[in-house]
Amino acid sequence: MFSSEVIRSFNELETAIYQYICQNGEKVVYMRIRELADETHVSTATIQRFCKKINCEGFSEFKIKLKMYLTQEKKQPIKNAEHSFVEFYERTLKGDLDQKVKEAAAVVGKAENVIFLGIGSSGILAEYGARYFSSIGKFSVHIKDPLFPVNSSLMQDSVTIVLSVSGENHFTVTHLNQFKQKGSKIISITNHNNSTVAKISDMNIPYFVTEEFCEGSNITTQVPVVYILESMGREIHRLNQ
Known part of the structure; x- marks a missing residue:
């Protein structure tokens, strides 16, 4: 308010x-x-x-x-974890998610530099994604500081994987505009495919779950994001083999 x-x-x-x-x-x-x-x-x-x-x-x-x-x-009852997973399964896994993951993996696999971007809880997952990709042989870095300076040379032949539940975070959108202008391809993983982040991305992978809030904090399940990141990482590893 x-x-x-x-x-x-x-x-x-x-x-x-x-x-x-x-x-x-x-x-x-x-x-x-x-x-x-x-x-x-x-x-x-x-x-x-x-x-x-x-x-x-x-x-x-x-x-x-x-x-x-x-x-x-006023406090709303928090859904149990099973409900969140079933919702993700019904709305997303039964769709074309696997195909989108394979297309994104093909783009990432060819890039020289991979940058993960996220703020807040998405920043924690950006760090996890960078570590996971590096563990399977695709060295990646993560940025979760909205004021982090980025050298333009890092953007050459790069892919930026941006994580955002709402796709409307001001700092995330600002960073993406800078990265896009410097030539980085943008792959976004968001909860909506009509958000600002999704619209300015070259490729968007939405997961469509109900957003939840508790005490003013966004507690929307991040299970879909982990699933997408790990699926993409394994597909990249398979392609490299």
Whole structure:
């Protein structure tokens, strides 16, 4: 509900209001504007300006949006691992996944340099992918730091394998644009085939599972990604033999 850009724009009084709302959200949705003003030691005019800054016409609209946000944020039951695997099997493994993996492996097998890219949990899997590929004879490196400098010479005759659940991470998209402009072929493994990362890739392998969140963190199963990486690695090894 509060973007990083908006939070940075808050002055001292607005920051105090923001902090109070974060700690007392369930209480604020039932408050009158005067009550919130008294609790945060600001004027009602300051609260009105605060609401305008987050694109609300007034305090009433803000409370409606806050209530909707809190409802969405309430804990949802986490699906068991079996459900996630069955979903992956039904939606993806019964499709043309194997063919896409073979096509991607053929491209990677011919490349001189292989770069894995991911941020957050995808960064951990990027590290795993680079290690796995290196173990089967295709030396690879991984990048999980969004500010990591990349030498353009590394991009020559290279393939970048990017991992992203949403395919919309700002740092990932920015890196991909740089890599693509420097001539690297892009293979993406994402949960959606219509995401930004998928669209700017030369080849996309989607796995179509339901995204899950817990306490604001994305906990979507990564079993499909491990399966795809290991299948691709084994196919590369087979081709090299």
